[in-house]
Amino acid sequence: MIVYRATYQLTINRKLYSLLLLASFLFGFGMAIKLYGPQDKPYALPYTYEKLTAPGRIVLHTIRTTPDNITLKAIDSNVTETGQYGINGGFFWEGYLLSIAVMGDQPLKGKQGDYGSGWYNIDYRKGTLVWDDAAKQFSVQVVQSADELKVTDRSRFWAQGGVSMSLTRDELWVDEALAEDMPAFDEKRLRSAVVYDREGYVYMIVSETKCTVEEFRKAIRQTVAPGHLIDGVFLDGDGSSQLLCREAELKGDTRQVYQMMALKNTNPL
Numbered sequence: 001m002i003v004y005r006a007t008y009q010l011t012i013n014r015k016l017y018s019l020l021l022l023a024s025f026l027f028g029f030g031m032a033i034k035l036y037g038p039q040d041k042p043y044a045l046p047y048t049y050e051k052l053t054a055p056g057r058i059v060l061h062t063i064r065t066t067p068d069n070i071t072l073k074a075i076d077s078n079v080t081e082t083g084q085y086g087i088n089g090g091f092f093w094e095g096y097l098l099s100i101a102v103m104g105d106q107p108l109k110g111k112q113g114d115y116g117s118g119w120y121n122i123d124y125r126k127g128t129l130v131w132d133d134a135a136k137q138f139s140v141q142v143v144q145s146a147d148e149l150k151v152t153d154r155s156r157f158w159a160q161g162g163v164s165m166s167l168t169r170d171e172l173w174v175d176e177a178l179a180e181d182m183p184a185f186d187e188k189r190l191r192s193a194v195v196y197d198r199e200g201y202v203y204m205i206v207s208e209t210k211c212t213v214e215e216f217r218k219a220i221r222q223t224v225a226p227g228h229l230i231d232g233v234f235l236d237g238d239g240s241s242q243l244l245c246r247e248a249e250l251k252g253d254t255r256q257v258y259q260m261m262a263l264k265n266t267n268p269l
Contacts, residue, residue, distance in 0.1 A: 195232025
């Protein structure tokens with residue numbers, strides 16, 4: 001009888017132990033699904049901010065992020081007043097966008113083909129930074145109209161117009177920038193640009209220091225991911241050079257601008 005009771009008790013204990021193991025497994029599996037499974041809101045990659053000083057005491061503010069974390073927006077205020085982290089976009093005049101600014105083949109202001117909508121680089125063929133989301137690939141394309149852009153899927157790209165920086169073509173960059181009508185080339189002005197590197201990161205850059213176009217380009221090559229940058233475009237500058245993030249706020253000359261490159265997710269890396 002004693003042997004029977006001991007065996008019975010051992011059997012009960014084994015069953016309880018098995019049930020506890022199963023419950024622990026199911027609890028752990030459920031937590032894994034909750035933490036790592038499909039979410040209601042897709043995860044967006046964050047950003048990294050840096051303040052850099054190049055030789056010549058040119059101070060640059062940079063926001064590094066991924067192309068999936070960028071959206072182009074039409075605005076009508078100073079970037080620092082939007083509540084959106086990012087920097088100013090392309091050139092404008094009295095509210096008209098003079099640089100290409102399209103999301104998924106749609107200009108930011110108006111319809112395809114409308115003047116000042118963001119469909120054109122007005123008057124000149126100019127360097128335009130293109131993120132082809134389908135191909136996961138950056139390029140700088142010199143075009144005048146958004147319908148000239150070469151992309152894999154016209155519903156899955158963004159394009160920001162400016163002026164070519166030609167970061168890997170030192171012997172040609174000056175002629176190219178002048179041919180694209182880069183303003184105030186030899187004057188000391190605040191400057192803005194957007195560039196990308198070999199790892200696929202994109203850097204939005206605004207100078208705190210007034211400098212010439214050549215000084216600005218040189219400062220970027222010396223301090224922003226040195227040796228890793230591939231290409232980019234100059235954006236509007238001087239009083240339009242504006243930036244907002246948790247770590248910095250640059251108002252330019254406090255003027256309103258009409259387009260910006262904004263972060264979708266603003267959590268610092």
